[in-house]
Amino acid sequence: xxxxxxxxxxxxxxxxxxxxxxxxxxxxxxxxxxxxxxxxxxxxxxxxxxxxxxxxxxxxxxxxxxxxxxxxxxxxxxxxxxxxxxxxxxxxxxxxxxxxxxxxxxxxxxxxxxxxxxxxxxxxxxxxxxxxxxxxxxxxxxxxxxxxxxxxxxxxxxxxxxxxxxxxxxxxxxxxxxxxxxxxxxxxxxxxxxxxxxxxxxxx
Numbered sequence: 480x481x482x483x484x485x486x487x488x489x490x491x492x493x494x495x496x497x498x499x500x501x502x503x504x505x506x507x508x509x510x511x512x513x514x515x516x517x518x519x520x521x522x523x524x525x526x527x528x529x530x531x532x533x534x535x536x537x538x539x540x541x542x543x544x545x546x547x548x549x550x551x552x553x554x555x556x557x558x559x560x561x562x563x564x565x566x567x568x569x570x571x572x573x574x575x576x577x578x579x580x581x582x583x584x585x586x587x588x589x590x591x592x593x594x595x596x597x598x599x600x601x602x603x604x605x606x607x608x609x610x611x612x613x614x615x616x617x618x619x620x621x622x623x624x625x626x627x628x629x630x631x632x633x634x635x636x637x638x639x640x641x642x643x644x645x646x647x648x649x650x651x652x653x654x655x656x657x658x659x660x661x662x663x664x665x666x667x668x669x670x671x672x673x674x675x676x677x678x679x680x681x682x683x
Contacts, residue, residue: 495554495574499530507554516560523561526551549573588647591630592623600647616652620644620659 494504503526510522530547537543548563549570557571587597599619606612623640641654 496550499533499550499554503530504554507551507559511555511559519559520561523551523559592626596623596626597647603652604648616644616654620654
């Protein structure tokens with residue numbers, strides 16, 4: 480339904496600095512349209528005064544006035560021809576978008592074990608048989624068990640851990656199911672050990 484005179488923000492031109500609202504943006508555009516430099520100057524100073532009243536909580540910040548004039552320049556796309564009381568050459572950096580960060584996309588067969596588990600599995604594949612490999616395999620299996628419990632909200636399967644260990648090490652690591660079932664295993668809790676109350680000291 481279209482109503483004459485009624486429009487929506489989604490249909491309007493996007494604001495350069497939305498925190499100041501559309502009325503301030505219109506005031507900036509009005510200042511830019513003035514032909515007299517003196518009138519533009521007075522209008523710009525009035526706009527700054529209004530902006531200052533809109534954000535009184537920022538008055539104690541360093542370079543508060545400079546930032547207001549920087550914002551005025553930005554909202555005018557640096558086309559407002561006036562005498563700025565501050566150097567606005569650095570203002571463009573405020574609106575410069577940072578370069579997108581490169582997200583590490585390490586491809587792993589299953590995500591619930593995580594990248595570090597697969598690094599450990601890869602290390603196991605290249606180790607010589609012996610106690611050191613057995614110990615690392617046991618540590619890795621217990622961590623896999625933790626990951627499974629966290630991923631499946633408390634459910635875990637020793638058989639699956641044994642099967643996955645063999646699968647992802649190309650059959651080189653064959654865990655003993657009974658040994659894994661009897662291994663010491665505790666799920667991490669949100670309560671830290673430091674939260675326990677110690678014994679009250681007594682003065683003698």
